[in-house]
Amino acid sequence: MAGQQQSEFSNPLINWIDTRLPIFTMMQKEYGVFPTPKNFNYFWNFGALAMVTMVIMIATGIFLAMNYQPNAALAFDSVQHIMRDVNYGWLLRYVHQNGASMFFIVTYIHIFRGMYYGSYKSPRELLWMIGVVILLLMMATAFMGYVLPWGQMSYWGATVITNLFSAFPIVGHPIVTWLWGGFSVDNATLNRFFSLHYLLPFVLVGVVFLHVAALHIVGSNNPLGIDVKSPQDTVPFHPYYTVKDSVGLCVFLLFFAVLVFFAPNFLGDANNFIPANPLQTPADIVPEWYFLPYYAILRSVPNKLLGVCMMFGSILILFILPWLDTSRVRSARFRPIYRQIIWVWVVAVIVLGVCGAHKPEGIWVVLSRIGTLYYYLHFLVILPILGKLERPLPLPESISRPVIGGGGPIPSGATARPMEKA
Amino acid sequence: MRVLYPIIVAALLAGAVATPATAQEAPTPPAQHWSFDGPFGSLDIAAAQRGFQVYTEICAVCHSLEYLHYRDLAGIGLTADQIKAIAAAVTVPQGLDDNGEPKDGPATPADQFKVPYPLPNPLQQGVTHTNEKADRAAHNGALPPDLSLIVNARPGHADYIYAVLTGFADPPPDMKMQEGMNYDKYFPGHQIAMPPPLHEDQVTYADGTKATVDQMAHDVVTFLAWAANPEMVERKQIGWRWVLFFLIMAGLTYAVKRKVWADVH
Numbered sequence: 284m285a286g287q288q289q290s291e292f293s294n295p296l297i298n299w300i301d302t303r304l305p306i307f308t309m310m311q312k313e314y315g316v317f318p319t320p321k322n323f324n325y326f327w328n329f330g331a332l333a334m335v336t337m338v339i340m341i342a343t344g345i346f347l348a349m350n351y352q353p354n355a356a357l358a359f360d361s362v363q364h365i366m367r368d369v370n371y372g373w374l375l376r377y378v379h380q381n382g383a384s385m386f387f388i389v390t391y392i393h394i395f396r397g398m399y400y401g402s403y404k405s406p407r408e409l410l411w412m413i414g415v416v417i418l419l420l421m422m423a424t425a426f427m428g429y430v431l432p433w434g435q436m437s438y439w440g441a442t443v444i445t446n447l448f449s450a451f452p453i454v455g456h457p458i459v460t461w462l463w464g465g466f467s468v469d470n471a472t473l474n475r476f477f478s479l480h481y482l483l484p485f486v487l488v489g490v491v492f493l494h495v496a497a498l499h500i501v502g503s504n505n506p507l508g509i510d511v512k513s514p515q516d517t518v519p520f521h522p523y524y525t526v527k528d529s530v531g532l533c534v535f536l537l538f539f540a541v542l543v544f545f546a547p548n549f550l551g552d553a554n555n556f557i558p559a560n561p562l563q564t565p566a567d568i569v570p571e572w573y574f575l576p577y578y579a580i581l582r583s584v585p586n587k588l589l590g591v592c593m594m595f596g597s598i599l600i601l602f603i604l605p606w607l608d609t610s611r612v613r614s615a616r617f618r619p620i621y622r623q624i625i626w627v628w629v630v631a632v633i634v635l636g637v638c639g640a641h642k643p644e645g646i647w648v649v650l651s652r653i654g655t656l657y658y659y660l661h662f663l664v665i666l667p668i669l670g671k672l673e674r675p676l677p678l679p680e681s682i683s684r685p686v687i688g689g690g691g692p693i694p695s696g697a698t699a700r701p702m703e704k705a
Numbered sequence: 706m707r708v709l710y711p712i713i714v715a716a717l718l719a720g721a722v723a724t725p726a727t728a729q730e731a732p733t734p735p736a737q738h739w740s741f742d743g744p745f746g747s748l749d750i751a752a753a754q755r756g757f758q759v760y761t762e763i764c765a766v767c768h769s770l771e772y773l774h775y776r777d778l779a780g781i782g783l784t785a786d787q788i789k790a791i792a793a794a795v796t797v798p799q800g801l802d803d804n805g806e807p808k809d810g811p812a813t814p815a816d817q818f819k820v821p822y823p824l825p826n827p828l829q830q831g832v833t834h835t836n837e838k839a840d841r842a843a844h845n846g847a848l849p850p851d852l853s854l855i856v857n858a859r860p861g862h863a864d865y866i867y868a869v870l871t872g873f874a875d876p877p878p879d880m881k882m883q884e885g886m887n888y889d890k891y892f893p894g895h896q897i898a899m900p901p902p903l904h905e906d907q908v909t910y911a912d913g914t915k916a917t918v919d920q921m922a923h924d925v926v927t928f929l930a931w932a933a934n935p936e937m938v939e940r941k942q943i944g945w946r947w948v949l950f951f952l953i954m955a956g957l958t959y960a961v962k963r964k965v966w967a968d969v970h
Contacts, residue, residue: 321969363772363853366936373936374943518969526962533955540951544944545744548857556858556933557850 313499318517319524320505322682326400327503327524328531329393335532336386337491341484343379347372351431353477355470358433359558377547383425384550385539387573390421398604399625401613402504408605410497415601417490422574422598424483427476429571434555439568441468441476447581450588467561508614509678516682567642575639576632580658582643583651593655600662607662609670617676620669624661631657731893734861734868737923741863741930741937744945748931748938753781755910756928759921762908764852767844767899769820772853773932776814780935781928788814795819845885847898856926856933863930865891870922873901 290301290308301307350369352361365372394414397403403411430441445462449455464471502511511517518524542549550572554565570578577594584590600607615622631654638651740749757778760770775792783791792812797819802808812819822840841848850858859865868891876888876895886896903918910916931937 360772367772367777373940377940522965523969526958526965529958530955530962533951533958537948537951537955540944540947541744544940544947547940553858553860553862556854 313520314525315519315521317499317520318502318511318514319520320503320511320516320682321518321523322505322507322516323503323524323527324506325527325531326392326396326506328528328535329389329396331528332389332531332535333386333393334491335535336382336389337484337487340379340382340386341488343375343382344481344484346375347379348481351477353431353474355433355473355559358431358473362432374543377543381539381542381547381550383428384571384573385535385542386421387425389535390418391573394418394601395629397504399615399622400504400506401508401608401610401615403605404608404611404613405605406501407497407504410494410501411605412602413490413494413497415598417487417494418601419598420483420487420490424480424487425571425573427480427483430473430476431480432555433473433559435557435559435563435565436552436555436568438468438559438561439565440570441472443568444570445472447591447594450591452588469561504613505682506614507616507679507682508612509682512681513683569640572636572640575637576635576654577639579635579639579651580655583638583648583655593659597655597658600659604662604666608666609668610666610673610675611670612675612678617678618673619676620673624665624669628658628661631661731891731895734864734891737864737867739863739930740927741934744941746937746941748781749927750782751912752924752927753931754783754928755912755914755921756924756926756931757781758908758910759903759925760852760928763902763921764925765819765821767821767849769822769849769851770818770853770932771820771851773818774814775812775816775818777935781931785814792816845898849899852929852932854933856930858933863926866929867922867926869897870903870926871919 288302288305288308290298290305292298292301292307297307347365350361350365350372352358362376365376367373369375397411397414426440426444430437445459445468448458448462451458460466462472463469464475505511552569552571569575577597580597581590581594584593610618610621612618615625634650635654635658638647638654641647643651740747740752760768775788775795778788778791779785792814795812795816796809797812797816799808799810822843837848856863856866861868869889872890872892874888874890876882880888880895882888883896886898887900888895889897903921905918906916908916908921914920934940
């Protein structure tokens with residue numbers, strides 16, 4: 284038949300569908316036989332883990348929304364109703380609540396993997412930038428989700444974060460009023476945050492689709508950071524990586540289950556068990572752990588506007604990371620200095636996180652300023668200069684080469700030759 | 706570049722050492738042994754029932770337990786008949802009678818715990834929220850918090866509630882107390898509006914347990930910990946099943962992975 288595509292599937296029903304809409308051919312191509320570098324380590328699990336977590340979040344969120352009341356007078360009560368009266372409501376909610384933390388844990392590790400192995404470099408710049416959009420969407424969604432239980436920290440967190448926009452001259456206060464839908468965080472704010480908290484995850488799904496589509500155009504990076512040279516360098520995605528991702532998934536879900544069932548409020552704040560009270564500010568307003576480093580950057584700057592810009596800048600800077608890093612070698616394995624300073628950056632982020640959890644007094648101000656300074660120094664000064672100065676180790680000829688003959692450490696010199704092209 | 710490691714270690718140590726500097730003004734509540742501690746922890750049913758008695762006879766005079774219904778008491782091992790009897794002994798608003806007048810009547814297991822202050826809408830027991838003004842007026846300006854979530858809602862959790870209940874003492878001579886306030890070693894700021902609530906032999910336990918202040922505090926905290934997390938026992942039981950399942954699955958999947966990958970070099 285003209286215009287109809289040929290299908291290799293023997294099952295008549297699948298064949299019938301596939302000749303008209305080749306989704307099975309597509310799945311087979313993109314997830315079945317998709318050629319994937321054969322040298323992934325377990326760091327390459329985390330994209331799949333983030334995908335699974337996203338599905339878990341959407342599934343639990345839909346059922347929570349069936350029982351939740353986005354009304355300032357009822358929200359806190361309805362969450363308790365879910366926890367106490369809805370069948371397995373506590374399970375849905377604890378999975379959703381801790382799922383947000385798990386989503387950030389796996390995403391942060393996923394981002395770190397990209398930075399360590401240079402996955403953002405040509406030709407994967409756009410793939411990386413779409414990833415940064417995903418991170419921003421996640422952060423917006425998580426922030427608005429945290430407001431929904433309408434506890435003290437929900438309310439005051441929302442107040443502090445939305446007030447950040449008031450730092451901008453002229454447009455600042457109108458923006459804040461517009462965000463609130465009134466002159467303080469109130470019912471209108473809760474309503475719109477609920478609406479957006481339900482919308483953004485589906486936007487996220489769309490952007491994740493683009494992320495995966497872009498990945499399948501340029502192909503995966505790998506721990507050696509060199510291009511796939513021949514079919515010998517790859518294995519089909521299934522069964523090799525479906526099974527390897529499954530191993531990681533089981534371990535991840537084990538960790539997730541321990542948190543949900545044995546310490547569901549470990550990452551939470553005691554204040555959020557107190558209903559929102561606009562007349563009483565908690566002693567210390569702290570965001571969830573995954574926002575602490577940004578919060579520390581914000582508070583490390585004495586000027587509010589500059590602090591807000593530095594905070595947003597700390598993520599926006601990731602958009603231009605592919606051009607800030609001037610080294611043409613991708614993997615940190617072959618960059619003797621980068622593979623050390625990337626850890627200094629990690630320590631700086633962790634120090635910032637610890638600072639974010641403490642009141643900005645004494646040592647914490649000093650530490651968060653040093654951390655902020657180093658964070659920016661890493662991207663704006665060290666990476667551009669390092670790429671020019673650093674002498675990379677010789678790169679292996681291909682992915683298959685170094686593992687031939689026992690798979691020991693990468694032989695230096697003998698099989699290696701200078702990098703031709705990034 | 707080895708020189709970086711000492712710097713990293715020093716930065717981490719600075720973080721660790723600087724932490725205690727922000728300790729709160731009130732001392733850390735000493736850790737108690739609780740039946741619900743840890744992943745194997747369960748609920749001491751007898752203590753929770755005694756704690757319910759302490760709550761009913763002492764705390765309930767001022768503190769509500771808004772998120773609990775009488776039916777929930779099955780969670781501390783009371784039978785349906787016992788719950789019915791407990792509810793029936795309480796008079797709650799029951800909407801309007803045929804003449805449109807507010808009507809009171811005995812509670813049923815489906816009713817929420819009665820709150821110890823006038824409701825914002827006296828017709829309606831249920832759909833919560835305190836009449837804060839009436840509540841403060843009755844307590845010299847202080848607001849006795851609802852206890853449904855109190856164990857979750859304070860840092861230190863059960864240990865902290867126990868410490869506050871047993872931490873009443875005479876104020877240090879150099880401390881100036883506000884009028885009507887009481888000194889408590891563990892309450893932030895040390896001045897608490899609640900007078901010492903527990904006194905020896907204030908309740909008579911049916912099971913013959915001696916009602917010391919420590920015993921009553923321990924029992925009522927066990928009860929309140931249950932009230933804050935009524936799903937806890939079931940949650941941990943289900944949790945062990947999932948943990949075992951994922952452990953076995955991880956092992957099996959890893960074995961399959963080894964086999965699948967055996968031919969790749």
